[in-house]
Amino acid sequence: MVSTLTSPSASQAAATGGAHIGIQGVSHWFEVSGGVLQVLDGIDLQVRPGEFVALLGPSGCGKSTLLRLVAGLEPATTGSITQDGAPITRPDPSRIVVFQDPTLYPWRSVWDNVALGLQARGVLKAQRGRVDEALRLVGLTDFAKAFPHQLSGGMAQRVALARALVNDPQLLVLDEPLGKLDSLTRIAMQSELVNLWQRAGFSALLVTHDVEEALFLANRVIVLSDRPARIAAELVVDLPYPRHRGDPRLAELRHEALKHLGLDATW
Structure with missing residues (x-):
């Protein structure tokens, strides 16, 4: 599998081409029967080049909506979202979304899906070699000719990651990408995702409901309030990689995150 690497410095990460994402004063409403529903309220957030940022918050608070806006899948009602200073107005290959469901085409081989x-x-x-390199990065070179029905859940999600990496994205937008995996596969995939991020140098914006996952993966964890989502807290995860789940500092940060989510009384 991919070897464990040390965490890149900020200057190293910036040099790799990760995107700088600026979210300024973003609020968003949906039209619903009988009126409008506000889901985001005045979000201000910067994702620095090569940084891994995780979003935590109650179910339905607007986390995935914010990802859709950053990906350019729809415009924000108010405020601005930029990539390296330029407004995000539509989807772009430099910003790739990885969803919870790998959505592989069953009639195409792993290689052809990537x-x-x-x-x-x-x-x-002209760029066939990039497919082979992406498969190598996720450890699936030997499965290039396999079909999706022959893969485990974790392997299918690796194919989805390879499909994203082949485009050499500056930003990986991750919407609960490990949410459907069993607990053991999910733990293994978390480590693999960190390794891929360190190797490729992209910026990453993750939505997850898993507090430990957010703290294990991210440089910063943004805790959102109930809908309409506001930023309730920002936790800096001041630990090097590779991280160890039994680290006392992670336990402290977990308790702090749960406090902001109103769940600390159960821990």
């Missing part, structure tokens, strides 16, 4: 982005852009013939 190649989809390059094929859609008409550059596959």
Whole structure:
């Protein structure tokens, strides 16, 4: 599997080409029968180049909506979202979304699923080697000719990650990407995701309901309030990689995160 690396410095991460995402005064409403529903309220957040930021918050508070806005899948009602200073107005290959469901095409091999982005852009013939490299990064070189029904859940999610990495994204937008995996596979995939981030140098914005997962993966954890979501707290995870789940500092940060979520009385 991918070897464990030390955490890159800020200057090293910036040099790799990770995006700088600026979210300023973002509020968002949905039209619903009988009126409008506000889901975000005045969100201000910066994701620095090469940084891994996780979003925590109650179910339905607007975390995934914020990811959709950052990905350019829809515009914010008010406020601005920029990538390296330029407004985000539509989807772009430099920002890739990885969802909870890998959504692989069952009639295509692993290799062909990973190649989809390059094929859609008409550059596959010239850049076939990128597919092989992406599969190598996620440890699936030997499964290039396999089909999705032959893969475990964790392997299918690795294919989805390879499909994202083949586009050399500056930002990986992760919407509960490990949420459907069993607990043991999820723990293993968390370590693999850190290794991929360190190797590739992209910026990452993750939504998760798992406090420990957020603290294990991210440089910073942003805790959101109930809908309409506001930033309730920002936790800096001041620990090097690789992290150890029994670290007392992680226990302290977990308790602090749960306090902001109103759940500390159970710990």
